[in-house]
Amino acid sequence: MSEVERTDLVPGFRISRIIKGGWHLAGGHGPVDAQQAVAEMDDYVKAGITTFDCADIYTGVEDLIGTYRRACMAQGRADILSTLKVHTKCVPDLDRLATITKGEVQETIDRSLRRLGVERLDLVQFHWWDLSVPRYVEVAGWLGDFQRAGKIDQLGTTNFNTACMRELVAGGYRPAAFQLQYSLLDRRARREMIGFCADHGIKLLCYGTVAGGFLSDRWLGRPMPAESFENRSLTKYRLIIEDTGGWDAFQALLRLLREIADKHDTDIASVAMKAMLQDPAVSAIIVGVRHGGHLDRHARLFDVVLDASDMARIEAMVARMPMLDGDVFDLERDRDGQHGRIMKYNLNQS
Numbered sequence: 576m577s578e579v580e581r582t583d584l585v586p587g588f589r590i591s592r593i594i595k596g597g598w599h600l601a602g603g604h605g606p607v608d609a610q611q612a613v614a615e616m617d618d619y620v621k622a623g624i625t626t627f628d629c630a631d632i633y634t635g636v637e638d639l640i641g642t643y644r645r646a647c648m649a650q651g652r653a654d655i656l657s658t659l660k661v662h663t664k665c666v667p668d669l670d671r672l673a674t675i676t677k678g679e680v681q682e683t684i685d686r687s688l689r690r691l692g693v694e695r696l697d698l699v700q701f702h703w704w705d706l707s708v709p710r711y712v713e714v715a716g717w718l719g720d721f722q723r724a725g726k727i728d729q730l731g732t733t734n735f736n737t738a739c740m741r742e743l744v745a746g747g748y749r750p751a752a753f754q755l756q757y758s759l760l761d762r763r764a765r766r767e768m769i770g771f772c773a774d775h776g777i778k779l780l781c782y783g784t785v786a787g788g789f790l791s792d793r794w795l796g797r798p799m800p801a802e803s804f805e806n807r808s809l810t811k812y813r814l815i816i817e818d819t820g821g822w823d824a825f826q827a828l829l830r831l832l833r834e835i836a837d838k839h840d841t842d843i844a845s846v847a848m849k850a851m852l853q854d855p856a857v858s859a860i861i862v863g864v865r866h867g868g869h870l871d872r873h874a875r876l877f878d879v880v881l882d883a884s885d886m887a888r889i890e891a892m893v894a895r896m897p898m899l900d901g902d903v904f905d906l907e908r909d910r911d912g913q914h915g916r917i918m919k920y921n922l923n924q925s
């Protein structure tokens with residue numbers, strides 16, 4: 576089996592190119608068994624998937640990772656933690672954006688430190704719900720202060736558009752990484768963001784690569800689902816499918832991915848993930864994990880090597896599908912629109 580590839584976000588900050596996503600352990604994606612979730616973290620690390628994504632607002636997830644870290648220490652396995660990188664986020668509540676203070680942001684950073692059981696956070700990805708509240712450069716500056724104080728190793732951003740990334744960088748913020756939705760179904764980053772990040776040495780960490788599980792054999796040949804989903808991710812990505820040509824176009828993409836999967840003796844989700852990893856703009860993908868059932872495929876992802884003709888066929892198919900409107904996260908940022916209406920905006924202080 577090929578080893579899980581690794582890459583540096585900045586020199587010496589080494590991550591696995593497939594990152595275990597934590598949103599799927601935060602509730603709203605079906606039942607989660609905490610003990611099992613912690614045991615599966617160890618399975619992922621042992622398989623070489625040594626980077627975890629979480630957030631201050633993913634309820635209970637920083638605590639679960641902290642439990643895993645403490646268990647390793649108690650078992651005398653501190654060495655395994657030397658490979659672990661935990662990427663968290665700083666997501667001030669929508670209702671607090673106009674008035675939030677430096678002390679309050681520091682408290683959420685200190686809370687992440689306590690929950691994770693670390694003295695310094697590896698990476699903090701900054702998110703801002705409403706760009707019309709023009710305080711994100713100021714708040715980003717505070718995160719820079721906390722970095723200089725030793726509470727944070729690397730800074731990142733998530734879900735900003737290119738204009739705001741430009742403002743943040745001009746204001747002195749130095750993100751090592753940008754976390755965004757970039758996938759076979761969502762190519763908005765190609766308009767401006769990829770070029771901007773390349774120019775500034777900002778590495779892309781991409782979610783959405785299996786569209787909540789839609790980009791998998793499970794949905795091949797099935798009629799468009801009408802039910803409401805237990806997994807919030809599926810609710811979100813069904814809207815993306817509707818906006819990129821609908822269910823028929825999506826099924827045509829699944830059939831093509833199945834043909835390519837047959838050629839490489841793998842499955843549709845692995846082809847969808849690997850196609851993104853073979854995009855030179857992409858440093859790593861973040862894949863949601865709420866149970867260990869997909870670990871074998873995730874660990875074997877680097878056995879799958881798509882050739883130029885596979886990549887060209889995929890590219891030709893997605894180029895025929897309508898591209899989502901706007902820049903990165905513009906649709907989701909519209910709280911009156913269908914993508915924005917399904918989000919939860921005030922999870923931090925609750």
Ligand SMILES: NC(=O)c1ccc[n+]([C@@H]2O[C@H](COP(=O)([O-])OP(=O)(O)OC[C@H]3O[C@@H](n4cnc5c(N)ncnc54)[C@H](OP(=O)(O)O)[C@@H]3O)[C@@H](O)[C@H]2O)c1
Nearest residue numbers: 596597598599628782783785786787788791844861862863
């Ligand atoms: N910055 C942000 O705003 C933001 C937004 C979204 C996500 N994220 C991060 O990115 C992570 C991934 O989220 P996402 O939205 O991109 O979800 P995703 O990874 O597209 O979907 C995850 C779901 O896909 C299914 N899946 C995973 N691997 C599979 C495989 N090999 N074969 C078949 N199905 C598979 C699983 O469904 P089942 O559990 O049903 O099997 C899993 O729960 C999150 O956990 C979070 O850490 C960040």
